[in-house]
Amino acid sequence: MKNAKPAANAAHSAIPAKADRAAASVDAHAHAHAHAPGHAHGESPEAALALAEEYCRERGEKLTPIRRKVLELLLNSGRATKAYSLLDEMRQIHPGSAPPTVYRALDFLLSAGLVHRIESINAFTVCHDLTQCQHGILVVCQQCGNVTELHQPKLRQALIAQIEDAGYRVASDEIELKGLCSACQAAEAVPVAAKAGATAPVAAK
Ligand SMILES: [Zn+2]
Ligand SMILES: [Zn+2]
Numbered sequence: 001m002k003n004a005k006p007a008a009n010a011a012h013s014a015i016p017a018k019a020d021r022a023a024a025s026v027d028a029h030a031h032a033h034a035h036a037p038g039h040a041h042g043e044s045p046e047a048a049l050a051l052a053e054e055y056c057r058e059r060g061e062k063l064t065p066i067r068r069k070v071l072e073l074l075l076n077s078g079r080a081t082k083a084y085s086l087l088d089e090m091r092q093i094h095p096g097s098a099p100p101t102v103y104r105a106l107d108f109l110l111s112a113g114l115v116h117r118i119e120s121i122n123a124f125t126v127c128h129d130l131t132q133c134q135h136g137i138l139v140v141c142q143q144c145g146n147v148t149e150l151h152q153p154k155l156r157q158a159l160i161a162q163i164e165d166a167g168y169r170v171a172s173d174e175i176e177l178k179g180l181c182s183a184c185q186a187a188e189a190v191p192v193a194a195k196a197g198a199t200a201p202v203a204a205k
Contacts, residue, residue: 045075052114052130061112069093070105071126074115080123080145113173120178121145135173141181148181 043051049063052071056063063071073089074081083102090097106124109115115124118140128136128149136149137156160170180188 045072048075048126048130055114055130056112059112061108064105066090066101067105067108070102071109071114074109074124074126077125080118080121080125080140080147082121082123086124116147116149116174117172118145118147118176119172119174120176135175138174138176139179140176141184142178143180143184143187146181146183 049068049072053063053068069090070086073086083099083106086106087097087099087102090102106115110117110124113127113135114130115126116135116138117124118138120140121142123145125138125145125147128151134153134156136151136153137159139148139150141147156175159175163170
């Protein structure tokens with residue numbers, strides 16, 4: 001797909017668009033994905049890290065310890081996380097961590113298609129299945145940063161076709177919709193709980 005080249009995103013431009021290789025592998029991975037909301041995918045963080053490591057090796061790149069750590073933090077978070085939160089967590093492990101270290105690691109993970117930048121809340125999240133598929137459509141809770149990636153290739157392609165029919169080129173791999181997750185909707189209904197749970201991943205049931 002030549003149209004998948006994101007013009008406004010330097011982090012992606014040096015690397016072939018994910019859609020190119022996804023187009024080749026989409027049939028092989030057309031099975032149904034079962035991923036719970038709040039989790040990037042169904043596997044354990046360890047399995048996901050091993051998968052990402054292998055994927056980078058196949059591309060002739062290296063998942064260095066810092067890149068791996070940032071990816072691990074995002075996997076453990078299970079939701080969109082701001083760069084400065086990642087930096088804070090990094091500093092708890094490596095007190096000398098400087099902002100550029102984290103930003104460079106994020107740039108690498110973005111360009112490899114392993115994570116998404118969520119522009120509406122200026123945060124980052126792990127791609128729903130890391131290395132396997134074309135990106136889906138991201139639904140982002142504007143309250144807590146919960147992200148669900150809808151794996152709907154036909155819907156995504158139809159949307160992109162409509163955008164191009166209108167004379168536009170999509171400027172980023174990410175297609176995101178703003179939402180309010182069920183937990184935050186429930187918290188909104190109970191004002192006290194909303195305050196207590198605004199940043200905690202509490203499942204209100
Ligand atoms: Zn994705
Ligand atoms: Zn939420």
